[in-house]
Amino acid sequence: MHDDAQESGVRADANGCASGLSGGAGKLFAGALAGAAVAVLVACASTVTAPVPAGAWIAADAQPPHPANNPPTPMKIELGRRLFYDGDLSWDGTMSCATCHEQKRGFTDPNKTRPGFDGQPGERNIQTLANVGWFRSLTWGGPQVDTLEHQALIPIEGFVPVEMGFGGRPEGLLAQRLKDQACYPELFAAAFPERGGKIDMDTITLALSAFQRALVSLDAPYDRWRRGDEAAISDQAKRGAELFESKQCATCHAGPHFTDSALPGRKAMESFHRLAWPKEEGADTGLARITQKEDDIGKFRTPGLRNVALSAPYMHDGEATTLADAIRHHYADARAGDARLTLSVGDNDVADLVAFLETLTDHGFITAARFSRPAAACPVNADADAAAADANNQRQHNSIGGP
Numbered sequence: 001m002h003d004d005a006q007e008s009g010v011r012a013d014a015n016g017c018a019s020g021l022s023g024g025a026g027k028l029f030a031g032a033l034a035g036a037a038v039a040v041l042v043a044c045a046s047t048v049t050a051p052v053p054a055g056a057w058i059a060a061d062a063q064p065p066h067p068a069n070n071p072p073t074p075m076k077i078e079l080g081r082r083l084f085y086d087g088d089l090s091w092d093g094t095m096s097c098a099t100c101h102e103q104k105r106g107f108t109d110p111n112k113t114r115p116g117f118d119g120q121p122g123e124r125n126i127q128t129l130a131n132v133g134w135f136r137s138l139t140w141g142g143p144q145v146d147t148l149e150h151q152a153l154i155p156i157e158g159f160v161p162v163e164m165g166f167g168g169r170p171e172g173l174l175a176q177r178l179k180d181q182a183c184y185p186e187l188f189a190a191a192f193p194e195r196g197g198k199i200d201m202d203t204i205t206l207a208l209s210a211f212q213r214a215l216v217s218l219d220a221p222y223d224r225w226r227r228g229d230e231a232a233i234s235d236q237a238k239r240g241a242e243l244f245e246s247k248q249c250a251t252c253h254a255g256p257h258f259t260d261s262a263l264p265g266r267k268a269m270e271s272f273h274r275l276a277w278p279k280e281e282g283a284d285t286g287l288a289r290i291t292q293k294e295d296d297i298g299k300f301r302t303p304g305l306r307n308v309a310l311s312a313p314y315m316h317d318g319e320a321t322t323l324a325d326a327i328r329h330h331y332a333d334a335r336a337g338d339a340r341l342t343l344s345v346g347d348n349d350v351a352d353l354v355a356f357l358e359t360l361t362d363h364g365f366i367t368a369a370r371f372s373r374p375a376a377a378c379p380v381n382a383d384a385d386a387a388a389a390d391a392n393n394q395r396q397h398n399s400i401g402g403p
C-alpha cells in the first residue's frame, strides 16, 4: 500500500524527504491540474511531531441516539445479533446479514459487489456498519432511508437488487419460520414484553436495528491519540491526520464517524457529493436515481471511514482496490464541480493519508464476542449471555442456521 512512491518515480531519501518530477501524479491529476505541465513534488517529510489536536474527543463508550419506539435493551440487542447471523432471514436459508457484513472486515466483504441469494448480481459495494447508528441517511444513494428499521427491510424484501429474497413472497412467512423454532418465541418474549413477544416484521427490524446501534467503533489507535496518548500512532499517521484537515477531507468525512452524514443538524441531502461523473452510459447515477435531478447524477453519500483499511475494495462500485486508489479517485475527474477536489495531493501526501486511515482500525471492535456469531444455546438472560460470550468466542462457529 505504500509503494506509490516507486510507481511514480519519486525518490525518498533516508530522512523520508522526497523530491522529483511526478510523472505518474501528473497523469493522475491531469484533470485537476487543468493543463499544468507536471506537478513538482518537493514534499519533505517533516520530522516535527504533530501535537495531539486540542479539544475533547468522543468517549470510547458513546452510544448513538435511538428512536423513541426502540430503546436498546440487552435482550433486544442479543435477539438482533442472532437474527443478524441467521440464514433463515433469506428465502432459501443460505444468506444472513453477516454473509455480506463480516465482523472481521469491519462488517463488509472483500468483493466489488456481491450477488444475492439466487445469484442475481449485486449492484453496489457493501458498506461498513461501524457507528451506523449515528448516520442520518443510509446506503450509498438513499436520502429517504433515514432509519435502520427502514433500511433492514431492503436486503430482506428488496428487489433492486434481490439480496435475501423475501420480496413478493406471501406475507408473514419469515415470522412464521421464526415462530416454528424453539428459541425465537422465548427470545422475542424477553425482548418485546410490551408487545407480548409478537414476532412480525416490525419486531424483527426493531431487534436488528438495536443490534446495529450497538456496533460502536470508537477505540482505534487514532482515538487513543486524540485522547492524549502521544505514542498511539506513528509520525507518518500524524502527518496524514494533519493533511486530512488541510486537504479538506474532513469537511466531507467529518467528525468522529468520518462522514458528514453523522453530523448533528445536517440534512440528509447535504451528505451527497460527486467525485466523478459516471463514466459510461447506464452506470449508477447515485442520488439522481431517487431525485431524478440532473445535478444529482454521480452523487453518493459520504461513507464513514472507520476500519476502512479492512474494507477494500472501495467506492460505491468497488472500483478502487487500495486506499491509495480510493484517495486518487477523488481527483480523477476535473469536471466533478467541487473546489475541494481540485487541491493538489501528491504521492507522499497519499502515503501519509493512508498511514492515517490505517489508524482507524479498531481491533477490539472486529474481535468483540458480543458482535460475533452467537452460540447455539438459547440465551434467556442477555447479561449472563454477554459475559459468557466473551469466554466462548472460540467455540461459537457454525452453530445456528445459515452462513
Ligand code: HEC
Residues within 6 Å of the ligand: 084, 089, 095, 096, 097, 098, 099, 100, 101, 114, 115, 116, 117, 122, 123, 124, 125, 126, 127, 128, 129, 132, 135, 137, 138, 139, 140, 141, 148, 151, 152, 155, 156, 163, 164, 208, 212, 304
Ligand atoms: C447480498 C449482500 C447483503 C446482505 C445479505 C445484506 N446487506 Fe446490507 N448492504 C449491502 C450493500 C451492497 C449495501 C449498500 C447498498 C446501497 O447503497 O444500495 C448495504 C448497506 C447496508 C446498510 C447501510 C450502511 C450505510 O453506511 O449506510 C445497512 C445498515 C445494512 N446494509 C444492514 C444490513 C442488514 C441488517 C442485513 C440483514 C437483514 C443486510 N444488510 C444484509 C449488502 C448486503
Ligand code: HEC
Residues within 6 Å of the ligand: 244, 247, 248, 249, 250, 251, 252, 253, 272, 273, 274, 275, 300, 301, 302, 303, 304, 305, 308, 311, 313, 314, 315, 316, 317, 323, 326, 327, 330, 338, 340, 341, 345, 353, 357
Ligand atoms: C467533497 C466531499 C469529499 C471530500 C473533500 C473527500 N471525500 Fe472521500 N469520499 C467522498 C464520497 C462521496 C465518497 C464515495 C464516492 C463514491 O463511491 O463514488 C468518498 C470515498 C472515500 C473513500 C472510500 C471509502 C469506502 O468505504 O469506499 C476513502 C478512503 C476516502 N473517501 C478518503 C478521503 C480522503 C483521504 C480525502 C482527502 C484527501 C477525501 N476522502 C476527501 C467524499 C469526499
